[in-house]
Amino acid sequence: MTILTRRRLIASLGAGAGGLLLSGCDRIVASPSVKRVLGAGEGLTRRAQRVVLDRTALAREFAASDMSPLFRTNGNTMPADEGYQAHAAARFRDWRLTIGGLVRRPQSLSMAQIRAMPARTQITRHDCVEGWSAIGRWTGLPLKLALDAAGVLPSARYVVFHCADDFDGDAYYESIDLIDAYHPQTILAWGMNDQLLSIGHGAPLRLRVERQLGYKQAKYIMRIEVIDDLARVGGGRGGYWEDTADYQWYAGI
Helix, strand or coil: CCCCCHHHHHHHHHHHCHHHCCCCCCCCCCCHHHHHHHCCCCCCCHHHHHHHCCCCCCCCCCCHHHCCCCCCCCCCCCCCCHHHHHHHHCCCCCCEEEEEECECCCEEEEHHHHHHCCCEEEEEEEECCCCCEEEEEEEEEEHHHHHHHHCECCCCCEEEEEEEEEECCEEEEEEEEHHHHCCCCCEEEEEECCEECCCCCCCCCEEECCCECHHHCCCCEEEEEEECCHHHCCCCCCCHHHHHHCCCCCCEC
16 A cells, blocks of 8 residues: 655645646745645644654665656756855855854854765655655765754754845745754755765755755755744744745655
8 A cells, every 4th residue: 555645745746737836946836735735734733743753764765776867956056146156156165154053162164174074975865846856866964963063052943054045035044953953864965966066956065854845955055053943033934935935844754
């Protein structure tokens, strides 16, 4: 018997909805029925999700022979921010990731430092709310190691990713809780398919939180902030699409 997960149901709707789905994960799924699917589980509180769902389970990992010949880009493919474009032109030589907020030791890490830290490689499937999927190989720094280096304070509950790209002038941001942040498959990816991450796929650093849908996989990460309350970020729902398009904050299976 096939178990119908949220991820599988959204993918099946995307395959059959035709014109109801707008192109790209940067666009909003317009169909009311699809919105209802995206809203499924909204009645569960974040606390209830921790009880009902096995948040520590691993996402399926695939063999190299399963990798997709084409892995689409989604959302923005080149941030308009002039500072980011200058970093890209310099191949991110002077770019630094900052980690602050509720931490004991704020961090400022260069790409050379990040790539020198222990890395994890995993072949996983990316599922977009538009309905397409692709399998790729990701390499990056486990987020847990970055947070351990910073020394997360006991009052912390969430990790926020502030990004270089924007939509209509509003900077992109996304968040996860500490359960997902410390999950072994949650990485700050700097490599894809045995190459450095391309700009279209989010260089120099993007989030991979493998048990959630594509819009949670923030690209162009510039700053990480550890906080105790999502009300402090944007419209208070934890992410750009959550605040502007009623997407659900928890997009896992």
